[in-house]
Amino acid sequence: MSPKPLLELSHEEPTLESIRRAPKVLLHDHLDGGLRPATIIELAKDCGYTELPSTDPAELGEWFTRTASSGSLEDYLTTFAHTCGVMQTAEALTRVAAECAEDLAADGVVYAEVRYAPELFCERGLDLDAVVQAVQRGFEQGAQRAARAGTRIRVGTLLCAMRQNARSMEIAELAVRYRDVGVVGFDIAGPEAGFPPTRNLDAFEYLRQSNAHFTIHAGEAFGLPSIWEAIQHCGAERLGHGVRIIDDIKVAEDGSVQLGRLASYVRDRRVPLEMCPSSNVQTGAAKSIESHPIGLLARLRFRVTVNTDNRLMSGCTVSSELAALVRDFGYGWADLRWFTVNAMKSAFLGFDERLALINDVIKPGYARILSEAGESA
Ligand SMILES: O=c1[nH]cnc2c1ncn2[C@@H]1O[C@H](CO)[C@@H](O)[C@H]1O
Numbered sequence: 406m407s408p409k410p411l412l413e414l415s416h417e418e419p420t421l422e423s424i425r426r427a428p429k430v431l432l433h434d435h436l437d438g439g440l441r442p443a444t445i446i447e448l449a450k451d452c453g454y455t456e457l458p459s460t461d462p463a464e465l466g467e468w469f470t471r472t473a474s475s476g477s478l479e480d481y482l483t484t485f486a487h488t489c490g491v492m493q494t495a496e497a498l499t500r501v502a503a504e505c506a507e508d509l510a511a512d513g514v515v516y517a518e519v520r521y522a523p524e525l526f527c528e529r530g531l532d533l534d535a536v537v538q539a540v541q542r543g544f545e546q547g548a549q550r551a552a553r554a555g556t557r558i559r560v561g562t563l564l565c566a567m568r569q570n571a572r573s574m575e576i577a578e579l580a581v582r583y584r585d586v587g588v589v590g591f592d593i594a595g596p597e598a599g600f601p602p603t604r605n606l607d608a609f610e611y612l613r614q615s616n617a618h619f620t621i622h623a624g625e626a627f628g629l630p631s632i633w634e635a636i637q638h639c640g641a642e643r644l645g646h647g648v649r650i651i652d653d654i655k656v657a658e659d660g661s662v663q664l665g666r667l668a669s670y671v672r673d674r675r676v677p678l679e680m681c682p683s684s685n686v687q688t689g690a691a692k693s694i695e696s697h698p699i700g701l702l703a704r705l706r707f708r709v710t711v712n713t714d715n716r717l718m719s720g721c722t723v724s725s726e727l728a729a730l731v732r733d734f735g736y737g738w739a740d741l742r743w744f745t746v747n748a749m750k751s752a753f754l755g756f757d758e759r760l761a762l763i764n765d766v767i768k769p770g771y772a773r774i775l776s777e778a779g780e781s782a
């Protein structure tokens with residue numbers, strides 16, 4: 406079967422270059438998983454961090470992608486010791502956040518939600534508030550530099566609590582304290598097996614009482630019970646990954662599809678899935694991009710979004726993830742616009758701002774690309 410676009414709009418196939426020029430929205434990207442290799446090396450030198458596996462940027466980048474392709478989430482996560490190791494000062498955090506905003510803007514991302522766990526950056530004297538302030542400063546600087554370079558980006562921050570630690574209430578309070586200055590939500594991250602989302606019920610309860618937004622990493626390294634708890638016990642608005650929802654969908658030999666009750670609920674309620682195909686292949690949550698559940702889930706019209714997870718560990722960008730899906734699923738421009746609008750609708754930004762980005766930036770951006778494609782055809 407030759408791959409076919411889900412929606413027809415133009416016969417011009419999107420290429421990596423043209424995808425880079427299209428407006429894109431990113432909901433799931435870790436700040437400590439997106440550093441430039443050269444920056445890691447410079448920061449290590451500045452702060453006396455001596456554990457890096459290489460001091461050559463190309464080699465170091467290659468080390469991250471190779472080591473993260475371990476086949477298990479736990480092993481994948483060990484690589485973060487080196488990024489967190491060099492992010493222990495306010496200056497380092499500001500620099501990393503600024504470069505993150507610049508890199509995303511250069512890739513054509515117009516709105517990004519970038520997440521990190523403040524508790525991981527308090528090893529050398531910073532407190533949680535100092536961490537958040539330093540990162541916010543960086544995003545502001547980066548967005549300003551990007552605007553001067555002719556690329557506009559808006560960045561919202563998500564604060565993560567680490568599942569294996571017991572600080573989720575404290576981090577949830579931090580997220581609420583900074584919600585008027587750029588923090589748009591909360592998440593839990595880290596190893597999934599053995600750390601069910603219900604361990605953090607008090608934090609989720611507090612966030613709901615505070616009318617605050619949160620997503621939960623669920624259904625990545627553990628299956629349906631994790632997704633069910635995240636949604637039905639904790640009240641997650643979105644699912645980080647959520648790939649294992651596929652376990653509740655039966656595809657018969659004749660191609661007919663039957664959704665179980667949880668999969669139906671997720672689709673009926675339009676629960677956004679923050680899918681990260683390359684990361685899933687590296688952690689063993691999916692065998693390949695080609696066989697990734699995103700193909701079926703998009704065809705069934707789940708609220709699918711396409712994300713990077715960790716650009717450094719996967720050697721990817723939003724554009725390269727989309728290009729891989731175009732290559733393996735035959736998606737066209739209408740499909741890429743659909744993923745982008747899905748993501749913007751699912752953002753933890755106010756409704757009026759989401760609408761403005763869709764109507765003033767995303768739709769005109771795709772219209773421009775399509776008219777250019779039409780002219781050159
Ligand atoms: O795909 C993932 N699943 C679970 N945890 C993750 C993933 N990627 C990164 N982190 C964890 O989130 C922390 C905060 O950014 C990172 O330090 C890493 O430990």
Ligand SMILES: [Zn+2]
Nearest residue numbers: 435622645714
């Ligand atoms: Zn993640």
